[in-house]
Amino acid sequence: MMQKRAQVRDRFRLPLWGQRGTAGASIPAQLAFENIVQSYGDMRALDGVSLTVEPGELVCLLGHSGCGKTTLLRIAAGVETPTSGRVLMDGREVSGPDAYVEPERRGIGLMFQDYALFPHMTILQNVMFGLRGLSASEANVAAHRALSRVGLDHYADEFPHTLSGGEQQRVALARSIAPRPGVLLMDEPFSNLDRRMRDAIRDETVAILRETGATTIVVTHDPEEAMRIADRIVLMRAGAVIQEGTSEEIYKHPVSLFAARFFCDFNEIPGVVRGGQASCPVGVFPAPGLSDGPAVICVRPQGLRLKPPGFCLPGRVASRRFLGEVDMIHIDVQGVDRPLQARIHDSVPVKEGQDVGIEIDPKDVLVFAASDP
Numbered sequence: 001m002m003q004k005r006a007q008v009r010d011r012f013r014l015p016l017w018g019q020r021g022t023a024g025a026s027i028p029a030q031l032a033f034e035n036i037v038q039s040y041g042d043m044r045a046l047d048g049v050s051l052t053v054e055p056g057e058l059v060c061l062l063g064h065s066g067c068g069k070t071t072l073l074r075i076a077a078g079v080e081t082p083t084s085g086r087v088l089m090d091g092r093e094v095s096g097p098d099a100y101v102e103p104e105r106r107g108i109g110l111m112f113q114d115y116a117l118f119p120h121m122t123i124l125q126n127v128m129f130g131l132r133g134l135s136a137s138e139a140n141v142a143a144h145r146a147l148s149r150v151g152l153d154h155y156a157d158e159f160p161h162t163l164s165g166g167e168q169q170r171v172a173l174a175r176s177i178a179p180r181p182g183v184l185l186m187d188e189p190f191s192n193l194d195r196r197m198r199d200a201i202r203d204e205t206v207a208i209l210r211e212t213g214a215t216t217i218v219v220t221h222d223p224e225e226a227m228r229i230a231d232r233i234v235l236m237r238a239g240a241v242i243q244e245g246t247s248e249e250i251y252k253h254p255v256s257l258f259a260a261r262f263f264c265d266f267n268e269i270p271g272v273v274r275g276g277q278a279s280c281p282v283g284v285f286p287a288p289g290l291s292d293g294p295a296v297i298c299v300r301p302q303g304l305r306l307k308p309p310g311f312c313l314p315g316r317v318a319s320r321r322f323l324g325e326v327d328m329i330h331i332d333v334q335g336v337d338r339p340l341q342a343r344i345h346d347s348v349p350v351k352e353g354q355d356v357g358i359e360i361d362p363k364d365v366l367v368f369a370a371s372d373p
């Protein structure tokens with residue numbers, strides 16, 4: 001994976017940061033993909049992707065490895081031309097049958113998970129590298145300004161290896177925003193940071209992006225990350241967009257079992273739908289609009305409440321694990337193959353082997369046809 005990433009980075013390096021780059025005001029651009037197809041031999045890496053990212057919007061492309069996220073970024077950047085379809089910036093075609101605008105003329109900034117800092121250059125020189133369109137003194141001022149913005153101007157004369165991973169990430173961010181690109185493309189920009197650092201740097205990065213106002217696409221395979229930072233999440237699968245919306249829309253109303261699984265580790269219980277009602281061994285739930293037939297009833301672990309035995313659905317505690325803010329409790333229920341997982345916030349005094357009653361909150365239940373991929 002790392003090797004592939006390095007190759008991707010190298011292939012991207014050609015344009016690096018947009019030459020339109022001046023230290024003048026950033027004007028966020030609209031970026032639109034129209035029915036983009038990208039084929040490699042018989043393989044379709046992108047299968048008709050249409051997507052418009054509005055000026056100043058932060059969109060996360062979310063999907064499993066190989067679904068085409070990086071390919072879409074490469075096409076936006078102009079380092080790859082699509083087999084068919086068009087890319088437009090502010091309504092002007094930059095890739096397509098009628099036009100091709102060179103990567104360095106698109107005003108697009110790029111940032112990668114391994115930061116791509118040049119080890120033999122100082123931090124200041126690294127940031128100035130993105131400002132080749134300016135005179136040396138203008139570039140110097142703009143680079144210092146970008147470094148100040150990420151709180152690292154005092155490291156201007158240091159070399160990258162003397163900085164922590166988080167600081168290097170901030171230098172890479174400074175380099176990508178220094179030319180004030182209208183569009184910023186970020187490919188898994190936080191995945192090299194350890195978890196503790198990642199949350200802080202991610203929040204800080206998003207705050208800086210909001211300040212600069214650049215239209216931004218962030219590629220990630222981490223749904224929690226997408227939910228934390230995106231104005232809109234675009235969920236991809238096998239080269240196609242399967243759902244887009246705010247994190248709340250996608251979390252609460254996933255279009256398919258595949259989309260639902262991305263955002264929650266559900267208890268999945270086989271059942272059957274008859275007349276708009278789904279029945280399974282843990283209860284009967286509304287299934288409006290679903291045809292009669294086999295179904296999967298998905299219950300969020302936080303949707304289970306423990307009650308005294310004799311109430312609600314009977315179960316027996318199989319195990320209990322303390323996870324800090326919640327306890328994860330596994331409960332055996334007759335007729336269900338695998339123990340139900342319950343994330344319980346209250347300090348419910350139950351032990352392994354104890355009989356309990358289980359109440360299920362219907363708002364934490366989703367029902368899909370069993371044939372839903």
Ligand SMILES: Nc1ncnc2c1ncn2[C@@H]1O[C@H](COP(=O)(O)OP(=O)(O)OP(=O)(O)O)[C@@H](O)[C@H]1O
Nearest residue numbers: 040044045063064065066067068069070071072221
């Ligand atoms: N130049 C190429 N030649 C052949 N196949 C390619 C090429 N570039 C990408 N692919 C294939 O296209 C598909 C999409 O690749 P892409 O890198 O866009 O996926 P991704 O969603 O970014 O995955 P990851 O999260 O692992 O980076 C993959 O199956 C990949 O192997």
